[in-house]
Structure formats: C-alpha cells, structure tokens
Ligand SMILES: [Zn+2]
C-alpha cells in the first residue's frame with residue numbers, strides 16, 4: 201500500500217506543522233501533493249489543514265502518529281509560489297504559517313463537508329471559459345495616458361511603478377488599457393492565459409468600477425474578492441481565480457492572498473489608502489505584500505495615487521520605483537478646482553458655515569449645480585454637556601465621549617457601540633438644559649435644511665447607509681441630479697465622479713493639524729486632495745460656475761493648506777520627508793509595536809515591562825511602555841511598547857528571537873505584535 205508522512209499546517213496559534221500519516225485508501229488513490237487540503241482530527245476536533253511537506257519518515261514515534269482522514273483530491277493544489285507568499289507573510293509579520301495560509305482561503309473550502317466545493321467546481325465547469333480577451337469601447341486616451349499604459353504593459357520582469365496622477369486624470373483608464381494589452385498578448389501564443397490583479401481600497405464604495413470592467417471585457421471572466429461577498433459567491437470567485445479561469449481579479453486587501461497561478465500584472469489603486477492595512481489578526485499591509493509578490497514572480501506592479509504614501513514617494517526618489525505622471529485631467533477642458541481658505545476668525549460661522557461658503561452654496565443652487573460639504577464627523581454633536589455643573593457625556597466603558605445622535609434619540613459610543621437614551625436632565629445636578637457641543641453631519645444637515653428650505657439636501661455617512669444597498673441608492677440619486685447639497689464623511693471622498701459638482705466645502709479639518717500621530721498631516725493632505733478632487737471633473741458649462749473648493753479653517757497660514765491650494769504634492773511630500781529624516785521616523789527607520797490589553801492598566805504595563813527586559817537588544821531602540829492615547833475601550837485598558845531599528849533585516853532577526861521569549865512570559869494580558877504599525 202502507498203503511504204507517506206505529511207507535514208500539515210492548521211489554523212492555530214501553535215507555531216509549527218504537524219506530522220500525520222497518509223495511507224492510500226486503495227491502489228488507485230493518487231499520492232498527496234504539497235498545497236493540497238486534508239481533513240484530519242486534531243485533539244478532539246475535526247479540522248481541515250494544508251500539506252506543506254511530505255517525507256518518508258517522522259520524528260514522532262509511530263504509535264503516536266495519527267492518520268489523515270481524507271485528501272481533497274478534487275481541488276488542484278495551491279502552488280509553491282503561493283505557499284512561499286504565505287510563508288513570507290508569516291515570517292515578516294511574526295505569525296505561524298497556518299494562521300496565514302488557511303484564513304486566506306474561503307470558509308467553505310475549510311468546511312468539513314465538500315458539498316460546497318463540489319458544487320462550486322461543477323458550476324465553473326458548466327460555465328466554461330470565455331476566450332475573447334478583446335476589450336470593447338476603449339476610451340480615447342490622451343498622450344500621457346497612452347504613454348503610461350504602454351510603459352506598464354511593455355515592462356518586463358519586476359518593475360514597480362508609481363502612476364502619479366492628479367484626481368480625475370484617468371488612472372483607471374490607464375490600468376484597463378495596460379490590462380487589455382497584456383491579456384491580448386497572452387491570447388496570441390503564450391501557453392497560459394494571463395491574470396491581472398486589481399486591488400482597490402473599498403469595493404462597496406466603487407461599484408461602478410466593477411461594472412466598468414465587466415462591460416469593457418465582456419469576453420473574459422472577472423472575479424471579485426472582498427469581505428462583502430456571501431460565502432458561496434466568494435468560493436466561486438476564488439475557485440475561478442485559482443483554476444485560472446478568471447483573467448481579471450478585482451478585490452480589496454484580502455485579494456492579495458488569492459491563488460493566482462498565471463498572475464502577470466498587479467495594480468494597486470489609491471495605494472496610499474489606510475484600508476490596505478489589516479488592523480487585526482494578521483496585521484499585514486496588502487500593498488507591501490503585493491510588491492513582494494510581484495518581485496517573487498518577476499512581474500510589473502503599478503501603484504496609483506494622486507497623493508502617494510511617503511514610503512512609495514521615497515522609493516521613487518531613490519530610484520527603486522519608476523514614476524509615471526499624469527498632470528492633467530482626462531476630460532478635455534476639465535481643470536483642477538481653485539482652492540481657497542476661509543479664515544473662520546474673520547468670517548464667523550453660523551450653523552457651522554461662514555458667509556463666504558453660504559453665498560457660494562446659494563450661487564450653485566441658483567445655477568442648478570451640485571455642492572458637497574465634507575465633514576468627517578458623524579452624529580449630531582460629539583458630546584453633550586451641562587453648563588451648570590460641568591457634566592459631559594463620557595462613555596462609561598471607554599476613554600471617549602458618547603456622541604449625540606438626534607434623529608435616533610440616542611447617545612452612542614463610536615468605540616464600543618454602547619447606546620443610551622438621551623438623558624432628559626443632567627445625571628449629576630438635574631439641570632434640564634443639556635447642550636450639544638460641536639457639530640456632526642446630522643446637525644449640519646439640520647442647519648442647512650433650515651437655511652435652504654427649497655434645496656434637496658442629502659447626508660451620506662455610516663448612519664444614513666446602514667441598510668444593505670442604501671449607500672448605492674444614495675450615490676445613484678446624486679448622479680441622477682436629485683440632490684443639490686450633499687453632506688458627507690470620508691465615504692464620499694473616494695472614487696466618485698460627480699459630473700455636476702462644482703463646489704466642495706471642507707469643514708473642520710484643523711484637528712488633524714495638531715495630532716500626536718506623525719502620519720496625521722500626510723493623511724489629512726491626501727484626504728483634502730481627494731475630496732477637493734470631486735469638484736470640476738467635467739468641463740465647465742457655459743454660464744456655469746468655475747469649480748472651487750473652500751476650506752474653513754482657524755489656521756489659514758498653515759503650510760499644509762498652502763500646499764493643497766497649490767495642488768503641490770511634490771513639495772509637500774519633500775518637506776515631510778525631510779522632517780521624517782530629521783526626526784528619524786519611517787521610512788528612515790523600521791518600527792514594530794507590541795500592544796497589550798487587560799482589565800487593569802497595570803497588568804498590561806507590567807507585561808510590556810517584562811517584555812522589554814526579557815532579551816538583550818543591541819542595535820534596537822526600545823521605548824518605554826505607555827498607555828495608548830485612547831487607553832480604555834469597552835472596559836479594557838490598553839498599552840503599547842514601540843521598538844525601532846535602522847535596518848529592516850536587523851529588526852526582523854530581533855523580532856523572531858523576541859517572539860520566542862514573549863511566548864514564555866506568563867501574563868493575564870492579551871498581547872499582539874504589529875510590524876510596520878501605522879497608528880501609533
Ligand atoms: Zn449638571
């Protein structure tokens with residue numbers, strides 16, 4: 201009888217693989233292969249694991265070796281390259297391989313029954329593979345776009361490229377054109393059809409992109425991968441990618457770990473976007489993993505942005521990445537909006553709006569044009585307070601305020617989701633006159649409706665779009681011209697192409713200017729450029745308004761606003777990089793953050809102190825353990841320990857040794873390590 205020993209990884213925090221015996225069920229059963237899934241019993245549970253090694257013998261005594269129950273032969277094995285990607289991610293982010301490889305697969309693949317898998321495979325077989333990669337209705341590209349597309353499609357080997365283009369410059373068209381060229385090329389002769397991976401920050405906010413791609417390439421299978429898919433769907437899309445049937449794969453960060461046997465090009469749209477960073481479990485950067493993957497496969501990768509991350513910008517300065525530029529808007533005669541600051545000390549706002557902004561809104565209403573007011577704070581007011589005794593609506597479980605949600609008649613904590621009825625009187629002194637302080641989108645909406653009763657006002661934020669499909673319906677009504685004034689949080693800043701929008705008002709951006717987080721100004725700049733970019737995407741109409749962006753600020757002299765006005769990312773990025781170099785911050789240093797949380801802050805700090813002293817650390821800077829800036833969330837106290845090293849390999853080597861020591865420490869604190877943290 202055929203038999204061998206399989207090394208298997210499982211989705212457990214235990215940092216190793218496990219030996220199991222395999223014995224053919226009958227003579228006809230094929231030998232198992234690396235990358236195949238197996239079903240087995242582990243402890244008392246039945247689970248699905250993955251084969252990562254095969255050998256003739258095991259160090260485990262024969263009587264202790266268990267046998268696998270079944271090998272999933274119907275699923276072609278995951279490739280060696282894919283396993284290498286998972287192994288890299290596991291090593292780099294200091295997690296066990298099984299915790300990377302298995303959660304990277306759709307849930308249904310890891311189910312104990314193969315019903316869903318068999319059904320998925322059958323469906324794909326029936327669907328067949330369309331073979332015509334010719335795109336239809338290719339937009340006419342301007343010379344800069346055409347040049348960029350040709351350069352991307354013509355690149356050979358590992359070629360990381362920043363596609364640096366102002367908002368509205370038609371970066372998507374460049375990706376699609378390059379994709380079309382690569383698909384057409386593989387059509388003409390190569391053995392395997394090419395696959396193209398396009399990553400976007402949030403697919404639910406840009407459904408028109410998916411529609412666009414499907415319409416453009418009717419002859420190829422397009423797969424989408426994101427967390428919003430139902431399990432059955434996710435499985436089918438994943439299988440289509442794994443089997444090589446899907447030629448274009450559009451997805452969010454999790455798609456970077458998809459199995460793509462014929463991958464020939466990776467595109468990362470809005471590469472600076474924070475949502476490429478996973479913030480729990482395996483805390484990976486999809487952008488960084490994508491670059492590694494492109495390097496491993498020797499293929500081109502495009503990072504697109506109007507406001508690239510400083511890391512990427514730094515790589516173009518050093519010559520590691522190539523830079524392609526789109527300086528003009530793609531629509532002829534569409535120009536970048538004029539950006540102006542309004543000094544709120546001189547023009548005192550009423551209902552949150554300065555008189556200059558109010559008259560600009562009036563003008564748009566008269567001309568039948570649309571306006572967008574950007575206020576990145578949902579709810580009615582961030583806090584309610586009692587004038588008489590000084591009581592404020594603190595959350596009892598977090599270091600934060602309960603936010604007033606007036607339409608819902610609730611106080612809500614945005615961090616732990618605690619909900620309370622709005623108190624009728626002050627809980628401390630009984631004063632009935634409780635005041636909302638500050639302004640969120642709901643209060644702005646109320647004020648605008650009173651100010652412009654005839655205008656059609658729509659608010660789009662996480663509260664107004666809770667129901668499935670309601671965000672899409674809201675955006676549709678803006679596109680259909682059923683809205684005069686749109687109020688929105690960051691949800692409206694991304695990707696949308698509002699054709700009739702000529703005014704953007706930006707309210708309250710100042711808080712980020714003085715944040716303790718050194719990345720705050722980089723993020724604010726990106727956000728302002730992005731939301732400003734919603735204005736004037738079509739050519740100015742005859743008799744219509746020139747597009748403009750008005751920023752209400754108390755700090756009009758701040759250099760960040762000057763850079764936004766000049767649309768001058770280059771200079772801004774260069775000065776930020778100089779600051780970072782002087783302060784010895786990333787990308788000039790490499791960081792990791794050890795976080796600990798516990799019921800009592802002391803437990804967390806104590807663990808971090810032990811962690812700091814459990815190992816020699818020459819060449820590593822270990823900062824003091826400190827409480828996180830928002831210390832308590834949902835009755836759990838949180839603290840952190842930052843470590844830094846001038847060399848990436850140096851940091852990696854240290855982390856591996858350190859993790860081994862940390863696992864030995866006995867503590868009641870829950871802890872986790874993040875490499876290249878973005879929120880410190
Ligand atoms: Zn009171």
Ligand SMILES: [Zn+2]
Pocket residue numbers: 595596597598600613614615616617618833834
């Ligand atoms: Zn709370």
